[in-house]
Amino acid sequence: MAGKTLYDKLWEAHVVREEPDGSTLLYIDRHLVHEVTSPQAFEGLRLAGRKPWRGDSVLAVPDHNVPTTNRDAGIEDPVSRTQVETLESNVSGFGLKFFPMADVRQGIVHVIGPEQGATLPGMTVVCGDSHTSTHGALGALAFGIGTSEVEHVLATQCLWQKKTKAMQIRVEGELRPGVTAKDIVLAIIGRIGTAGGTGYAIEFAGSAIRSLSIEGRMSICNMSIEAGARAGMVAVDEKTIEYVRGKPQAPTGEMFERAAEYWRTLVSDPDAEFDAVVELDAAEIAPQVSWGTSPEMVAPIDGRVPDPAAESDPVRAEGMQRALEYMDLKANTPMTEIRPDKVFIGSCTNSRIEDLRAAAEVVKGRRKADNIKLAMVVPGSGLVKQQAEQEGLDRIFLDAGFEWREPGCSMCLAMNADRLEPGERCASTSNRNFEGRQGQGGRTHLVSPALAAAAAVAGHFIEPSELEG
Amino acid sequence: MQAFTVHKGIVAPLDRSNVDTDAIIPKQYLKSVKRTGFGPNAFDDWRYLDPGEPGMDHSQRQPNPDFVLNRPPYDQATILLARKNFGCGSSREHAVWALTDFGFRAVIAPSFADIFFSNSCKNGLLPVVLAEDEVQNLFEQVEANPGAQVEVNLEEMTVTAPDATVFRFTLDEDRRHRLLHGLDDIALTLQFADDIRAYEERLRQERPWMVE
Numbered sequence: 001m002a003g004k005t006l007y008d009k010l011w012e013a014h015v016v017r018e019e020p021d022g023s024t025l026l027y028i029d030r031h032l033v034h035e036v037t038s039p040q041a042f043e044g045l046r047l048a049g050r051k052p053w054r055g056d057s058v059l060a061v062p063d064h065n066v067p068t069t070n071r072d073a074g075i076e077d078p079v080s081r082t083q084v085e086t087l088e089s090n091v092s093g094f095g096l097k098f099f100p101m102a103d104v105r106q107g108i109v110h111v112i113g114p115e116q117g118a119t120l121p122g123m124t125v126v127c128g129d130s131h132t133s134t135h136g137a138l139g140a141l142a143f144g145i146g147t148s149e150v151e152h153v154l155a156t157q158c159l160w161q162k163k164t165k166a167m168q169i170r171v172e173g174e175l176r177p178g179v180t181a182k183d184i185v186l187a188i189i190g191r192i193g194t195a196g197g198t199g200y201a202i203e204f205a206g207s208a209i210r211s212l213s214i215e216g217r218m219s220i221c222n223m224s225i226e227a228g229a230r231a232g233m234v235a236v237d238e239k240t241i242e243y244v245r246g247k248p249q250a251p252t253g254e255m256f257e258r259a260a261e262y263w264r265t266l267v268s269d270p271d272a273e274f275d276a277v278v279e280l281d282a283a284e285i286a287p288q289v290s291w292g293t294s295p296e297m298v299a300p301i302d303g304r305v306p307d308p309a310a311e312s313d314p315v316r317a318e319g320m321q322r323a324l325e326y327m328d329l330k331a332n333t334p335m336t337e338i339r340p341d342k343v344f345i346g347s348c349t350n351s352r353i354e355d356l357r358a359a360a361e362v363v364k365g366r367r368k369a370d371n372i373k374l375a376m377v378v379p380g381s382g383l384v385k386q387q388a389e390q391e392g393l394d395r396i397f398l399d400a401g402f403e404w405r406e407p408g409c410s411m412c413l414a415m416n417a418d419r420l421e422p423g424e425r426c427a428s429t430s431n432r433n434f435e436g437r438q439g440q441g442g443r444t445h446l447v448s449p450a451l452a453a454a455a456a457v458a459g460h461f462i463e464p465s466e467l468e469g
Numbered sequence: 470m471q472a473f474t475v476h477k478g479i480v481a482p483l484d485r486s487n488v489d490t491d492a493i494i495p496k497q498y499l500k501s502v503k504r505t506g507f508g509p510n511a512f513d514d515w516r517y518l519d520p521g522e523p524g525m526d527h528s529q530r531q532p533n534p535d536f537v538l539n540r541p542p543y544d545q546a547t548i549l550l551a552r553k554n555f556g557c558g559s560s561r562e563h564a565v566w567a568l569t570d571f572g573f574r575a576v577i578a579p580s581f582a583d584i585f586f587s588n589s590c591k592n593g594l595l596p597v598v599l600a601e602d603e604v605q606n607l608f609e610q611v612e613a614n615p616g617a618q619v620e621v622n623l624e625e626m627t628v629t630a631p632d633a634t635v636f637r638f639t640l641d642e643d644r645r646h647r648l649l650h651g652l653d654d655i656a657l658t659l660q661f662a663d664d665i666r667a668y669e670e671r672l673r674q675e676r677p678w679m680v681e
Contacts, residue, residue: 016668017661023643025661027668029679037561039502048655053665056680065500079500079523086502123679130560130584146562146588147504148654156658158665162641164583194487195554198583228557230583251678259678294487315552319486413559415496422520434491434558436514440521 003269006235007166007201010141010266014124016158026161028153029123030135032109033060033096035087036415037128041151042090051094053157058096059118062087063108064415066101068378068405075101080416107381107407110134110348114218115381117247121236121263126153131348131431133224136233137217139240139266141201143230164199165275167229168268170206173282178465180358181216182350182429182448184208184280185223186288190298192278197229200276203268204234208282214243215352222349223431226295235267289335289461290433290446292323297433299335301451301463307331326435327443328423336461338445339371340427342420343456344438345449346378346405347412350429353387355449359429360393362453362464368401369459375402376418378410402456414439427455471593472651476574477620478547480611481537488551489558490585494567497523507563508570512538538571542616550607551578555596556585565592575621577628579604590644593651597621597628603636623649 004012017025038060045051052058065080067073075081084101091098099106105116110131113119119135125142126132128150135142149159169192171184189196202224209217217234224232234240241260244250251259286300297320299305308320308331324331329338345351345359356379368375377397379385385407388394394404411418412430420426420442429452430437433444447455454464498510500523513521516538518531532539538546549568555578556564565588568576575595589596599607610631611617617631623645628636640648647654673680 017664019643021642023641025658025664027665027672036499040504040562043502043504050655054669077500083500083502120679122676128560128562130558144560144584146560146565146584146591148562148588148591152655152658155655156662156665157669158658160643160654160658162643194557195580195582198554198580225558225584228554228582255678259676262676294489315486322485413491413496415499432489432491432558434489436495437491440495440514 002273003271005166005268005272005274006139006203006233006266007141010122010124011163013122014141022162024161024163025158026124027158028126029057030119030125031058031153032113032125032127032132033058034064034109034127034129035062035083036064037147038090038150039083039086040147041154044151045154050155052096052154055094055096057157059113059116060087060091060096060098061106061109061112062101064409064413066408067416068408068410068418071101071406077417104382104386107384108348108351108409110222111351111380111384114138115247115383117244117250120244120250121240121266126159130225131222133230133232134218134222134348136221136224136231137214138244139233139236139263141231141233144225164201167197167200167202167276167278168274169202169204169278169280171204171208171280171282172206173208175208175282175285178450178463179285179287180448180450181212181219183285183288185220186290186295186298186446187285188280189223189227189295190288191280192227194226194294194296195228197224197227200229201231201233202227202229204232209234210237213354214239215354218352219349223295226431236263287448287451287463289451291327291329291335292320293326293433293435294323295431295433295446297323301335301461303335305329305331305333305335339425339460340445340455341371341373341424342426343372343375343452344411344426344428344430345376345452346380346410347430348380349431350449351378351380351384353384355429356384356388356393359449359453360396362450362467363400363402363457364396366400366457366467366469368456371459372456375456376405376411377402378405379407381407411438413437427452427461470591470651470653473574473593473595473623473648475620475622475624476547477618478574479542479545479616480548480550480607480619481543481546482608482611483537483549483551484608486552487554487557490556490561490564491558493564494561495521497521499561499563504566505570507567508572511567511571512536547572547574548619548621549573549576550604550611551576552604553579553601555581557582560584562588565589565594569594577604577607590648591654593648595621595623595648597638599628599636599638606630
């Protein structure tokens, strides 16, 4: 009999009950909650006279609607304010753990979960947010759910699930200098497509993945959903265990060692069989820039905007043509000739301390180009912001003409005041380049923090190593 | 949840792949704390020429005459036909609420994103997966004959095209059962409360650090 995959192990450890047709009642260890997808769930709970099954499994935070400037004035938009206040009244009504906007621990839900040790290896983690896959970087089974499921988890601590297929994506070899986790995941999505992982749980493996920091692994798992997979994960290694050690909600002392012993078993067995295996050569991955309106529409920085006329599948060619029109790009334009109007460094994909360090390294001693109307850095949490300020990164950005903001989702999805105006083009470290994602009529190019920083300095896309001065 | 057994209605052809949930319901409408009222803003960026904000009077907006749902008889459609990977992107259940609030009872496509598929089944909106050539066939029939009706039958798991061709689809038995009877998931799960408690007892023994 073949060995078990990491996914098998995580799944089996959480089965409460299995029906003959494979429908499984799966136990949920950690439930992360934010203001946008929870109000209707709490309302449903109240209307049915139910209470949270295990309130201590919940960690709630406002992130999507919060302003990134002038926080003392509160939330200006009354609709956004109502939503955040609704979360506050729900968590206080049910006695749930909550970091309000003024708390230094507030931030993007997928940044603060690992940062607080609220998400640990071996856990099942859910949140009414598709980027919950981020937490899989710790060797957890983490996936996004809808609001009906949020209510279900609140009421029962469980979800009905069917086991999906398992895919292994192996990235072997050594990365070229300047190639980051973000480039790896964009290259993967470019290769397998936005539906390539649909119906699968993806395990990212191989020497290039193992060589990444835990934060880099989070950037990769974060975008599993952009490849269609609800869950992405990386096996536990010593880096995982050292990352977790000392986090506020992690176990301590002997209990930590006992937990770590278990966590070390959270790897796929050498003889485990996957339903699909995809292999990439790390050395062949270049820094990536998206050119279209789907995360699979990516090109290497030294490449060109593709030509729909060269595409044989007519449905696909039409999609490409529509994307080029929306993006106001011409086929065969070199990627380095594309000139953004704004630069956004932030989001649950790329707003952790290492992301900010990578961007600051490019920006240091340089200035934002004149054609860049706004370059903004939005740290993932209050604690990331604090750390960055201790390291002087805020000064580097401010001296270069960037804005240094308060933590939140910000212009990744533009639910707060941070957004693109119609027709504006943005170099963004976020995860989605859908039409209108960053503001109606806005045009998004997904890139790594280093590339976003370089674009801000040069005024067009460029490899950081080619910047002058 | 509204049960789904058999539904016959007008099909709106939305000839796009990768229709994402940001397109189905743009982010500014997610600020609502309700489950209802999203219908007028379904596909807002495609459906109107002026930028939309919550609270606007829809009678004062400028509909995009080229968008399928603005063209009679498709404004009366109850079945949506689209290309592959429908509902990709964000987990927002508001996308499903926007479609049901508009009046849709079913979406037919060659494939769906996983979270959308799951959300859809929990709201009585039936996601029907047909083969790409079957979807192509339906596009051709509907476009040749606007307002043509299609019947979706969950009991038989069939789609009957305007020309009476019958296409078969599948849905896992558990979801089918819940949709056919409009069952409340939580009440069903709480029948197994003892199993959940027994699991938690094991958890406290085997992995005590997981339970604070």
